[in-house]
Amino acid sequence: MVRRTQTTRQIAELEALYKQQFPAFARVAISLTGSVELGKEAVQEAFARAIEQVDGFRGDCPLEAWVWRIVVNTARSSARRAGYEEADATIEPEPGGTNGHTDLPAVQLWVQALPERQRAVVFLRYWADLDYRSIAEALEIEVGTVSATLNAAHGSLRRLLQEEVPK
Amino acid sequence: MIDIEALIREQLSKLDPLPATLSGDWDNVLTRVQGAPPIRSSRARRKPIRLALVAAAVTVLTITSVVTPLGAAISRSFDDFSAWISGSPGTPASPEDQQAFEQENERSWNGFPKGTELRQLLSTEAAGISFKLFGFRVGESLCLRLVASGPDGGARTSCAPVSTLQQLNEPALVVDADEGFGTIGKTPPPNGYLPQKAAATFGIVSDGVKGVLVAGKGDDQRALVGGNAFLYVADHPALGARVSSVKAITGGGSEVALPFSRTPFGAEDLTLDTPSGRPVSGPAGIERKFEDGTIAWLTRHEKRGQAITAKETLPYDDLSRYTNNDDGERFARLFTPPGDEATKALLTWNGGELCYGLYSTNPTTGTPDHSFVCYSADQVFAGDQQLGGGVAPSPLRYDLTVFGGDQFAQFFGIVCDDVHELDLYLTDGSVKKVEIRNNFFATWIDRSMFPVRIVSRDAQGEIIGNKVVDHP
Numbered sequence: 001m002v003r004r005t006q007t008t009r010q011i012a013e014l015e016a017l018y019k020q021q022f023p024a025f026a027r028v029a030i031s032l033t034g035s036v037e038l039g040k041e042a043v044q045e046a047f048a049r050a051i052e053q054v055d056g057f058r059g060d061c062p063l064e065a066w067v068w069r070i071v072v073n074t075a076r077s078s079a080r081r082a083g084y085e086e087a088d089a090t091i092e093p094e095p096g097g098t099n100g101h102t103d104l105p106a107v108q109l110w111v112q113a114l115p116e117r118q119r120a121v122v123f124l125r126y127w128a129d130l131d132y133r134s135i136a137e138a139l140e141i142e143v144g145t146v147s148a149t150l151n152a153a154h155g156s157l158r159r160l161l162q163e164e165v166p167k
Numbered sequence: 168m169i170d171i172e173a174l175i176r177e178q179l180s181k182l183d184p185l186p187a188t189l190s191g192d193w194d195n196v197l198t199r200v201q202g203a204p205p206i207r208s209s210r211a212r213r214k215p216i217r218l219a220l221v222a223a224a225v226t227v228l229t230i231t232s233v234v235t236p237l238g239a240a241i242s243r244s245f246d247d248f249s250a251w252i253s254g255s256p257g258t259p260a261s262p263e264d265q266q267a268f269e270q271e272n273e274r275s276w277n278g279f280p281k282g283t284e285l286r287q288l289l290s291t292e293a294a295g296i297s298f299k300l301f302g303f304r305v306g307e308s309l310c311l312r313l314v315a316s317g318p319d320g321g322a323r324t325s326c327a328p329v330s331t332l333q334q335l336n337e338p339a340l341v342v343d344a345d346e347g348f349g350t351i352g353k354t355p356p357p358n359g360y361l362p363q364k365a366a367a368t369f370g371i372v373s374d375g376v377k378g379v380l381v382a383g384k385g386d387d388q389r390a391l392v393g394g395n396a397f398l399y400v401a402d403h404p405a406l407g408a409r410v411s412s413v414k415a416i417t418g419g420g421s422e423v424a425l426p427f428s429r430t431p432f433g434a435e436d437l438t439l440d441t442p443s444g445r446p447v448s449g450p451a452g453i454e455r456k457f458e459d460g461t462i463a464w465l466t467r468h469e470k471r472g473q474a475i476t477a478k479e480t481l482p483y484d485d486l487s488r489y490t491n492n493d494d495g496e497r498f499a500r501l502f503t504p505p506g507d508e509a510t511k512a513l514l515t516w517n518g519g520e521l522c523y524g525l526y527s528t529n530p531t532t533g534t535p536d537h538s539f540v541c542y543s544a545d546q547v548f549a550g551d552q553q554l555g556g557g558v559a560p561s562p563l564r565y566d567l568t569v570f571g572g573d574q575f576a577q578f579f580g581i582v583c584d585d586v587h588e589l590d591l592y593l594t595d596g597s598v599k600k601v602e603i604r605n606n607f608f609a610t611w612i613d614r615s616m617f618p619v620r621i622v623s624r625d626a627q628g629e630i631i632g633n634k635v636v637d638h639p
Contacts (some may be wrong), residue, residue, distance in 0.1 A: 022191030044192070048199035111175070126175045151419055154171045 013063055018047050025071050028055040028123045032075040060109045061137040068138035072120055110157055118153040121146060224276045244532040247373030250395045257394030262287035265534035279305055279509045288394030293402040294364040296348055300398045306508030319349025325573045328611045334597050339372040341427035344572040355505045357473050362406040377459035378416035381582045383408050411618035428614035430572040447635050449592025449620035454629040458564055458613040460548030460583030462606045465516050471605050472502030489515060512607040522582045538566050548583045562586045562623045579609035585625050592620035601626055
């Protein structure tokens with residue numbers, strides 16, 4: 001009975017999380033899949049998985065981080081199925097160009113061009129506003145790896161800016 | 168030296184807004200869990216999980232959207248009102264009743280969503296009128312519909328937000344009080360009124376409630392209780408008689424007074440929504456003065472929601488001028504507001520005027536109803552809130568509407584782009600977060616929770632709007 005009540009609460013928290021943060025989940029999933037439709041699908045699927053698996057959630061990390069993990073994994077799987085990773089590698093910054101997007105500023109294109117893990121960390125940190133620990137839980141990596149990945153992303157962006165941004 | 172973190176944040180914040188059509192669909196998520204997704208990948212069909220579990224999950228839906236000090240009350244409420252939260256109180260309505268509801272609903276494009284399923288809760292007879300009380304859930308609203316048959320018949324629909332049940336201290340909720348049916352006589356006396364044949368008071372009860380007592384000037388009268396609802400119909404009530412107290416009897420036999428707002432009698436009755444007597448809560452004043460509030464997507468004619476077609480102009484003639492969709496001067500977009508899925512929100516641009524409205528079905532008459540108002544675009548967010556010795560711009564425009572004996576006032580309106588959060592501070596100390604979509608909001612406020620403080624915050628969390636409303 002206690003377990004059922006706890007599970008019920010967790011599912012309700014999932015629903016609240018979904019309704020409050022769908023745009024954030026969708027934005028990250030879209031960035032990982034390279035497609036609005038695939039991104040949305042991934043979020044829908046991820047929450048369905050989360051409901052199914054919530055009994056197995058032990059509370060050893062924030063529920064939100066646990067959900068982010070499922071969303072990220074689902075989006076990655078979706079991207080792999082759609083062959084986005086291969087296409088992703090060909091993305092190059094196009095100052096003023098569109099690259100399938102509408103007038104994305106150059107920095108945003110550079111973010112899109114980052115390796116997948118860096119891109120995921122960047123979005124989770126600066127879009128979803130997760131702390132390092134939650135990012136670590138979401139991506140199933142060490143906190144130190146989050147820090148290192150962010151540093152690498154910063155360095156990559158800094159270099160790109162210095163090379164590409166007109167003086 | 169580049170502040171790379173600030174740059175990333177800034178650039179990410181400028182990402183194109185997600186397409187208006189890209190919104191979350193929780194029902195779709197649940198459908199996937201149950202194993203029959205409308206669109207799915209080639210993965211194997213999942214093992215269904217218990218419907219009850221999913222339904223029960225909805226019970227705490229708004230736990231994070233309603234901040235309340237009454238944690239204990241919340242945890243108690245979940246199970247007690249589970250039948251309502253899951254949309255399954257009582258028993259399924261008969262096919263005839265369901266069909267009658269659908270036919271009435273289909274007359275208007277802004278009625279309840281198609282597929283809304285009625286549940287029959289109670290039935291009784293009084294003053295020669297047959298009454299049936301139905302219930303249903305629509306999005307974040309729990310609705311009761313009282314249908315009276317015969318010459319004095321009609322239907323009244325009143326709704327309460329789901330979130331109310333989560334923060335409820337009491338084991339029952341009055342949703343509507345003293346809804347009148349029929350009149351005795353045909354011609355009212357000069358400056359007078361005709362007495363009514365019947366007056367109904369009804370609401371929602373939790374599982375543990377064994378009875379409900381309703382009182383006017385006289386003794387307590389026992390209401391019908393069943394299907395997680397109560398219904399009391401006063402037979403030939405005295406002219407102007409009003410319910411003065413409603414009490415729930417718990418399983419243990421104790422009586423719990425239910426707070427509710429008295430229904431006014433006649434046009435001269437100014438006691439409507441007498442403030443609760445409790446002090447207004449929440450922070451005072453504003454922290455930042457904003458300027459030149461706008462709704463950018465509307466002024467640049469961004470196509471959010473849907474356009475108005477000929478269907479939506481009926482019966483609202485004034486909307487026909489917008490059916491060209493976007494002729495340069497006029498532009499209109501229609502969408503479902505986040506907090507009230509039984510209505511439609513309309514935002515229009517009309518040659519320098521900014522207009523907004525809420526389109527719904529009048530719960531008393533069952534006919535299409537709307538509230539639509541226009542402001543000069545440069546005046547819509549011009550000041551009406553006091554700041555120091557002067558007047559500051561107000562980041563929102565709102566309306567409050569109450570129908571008859573409804574215990575909940577409909578609160579809706581628009582906010583300018585500066586507003587990122589909208590909070591309502593209620594007199595029980597709770598804070599209700601109001602969801603905003605396309606600069607529009609709509610929700611319900613318990614009339615017994617006034618005066619209400621409306622606080623608007625910007626992206627940095629600073630208060631840019633602060634207004635106290637004494638009553639609807």
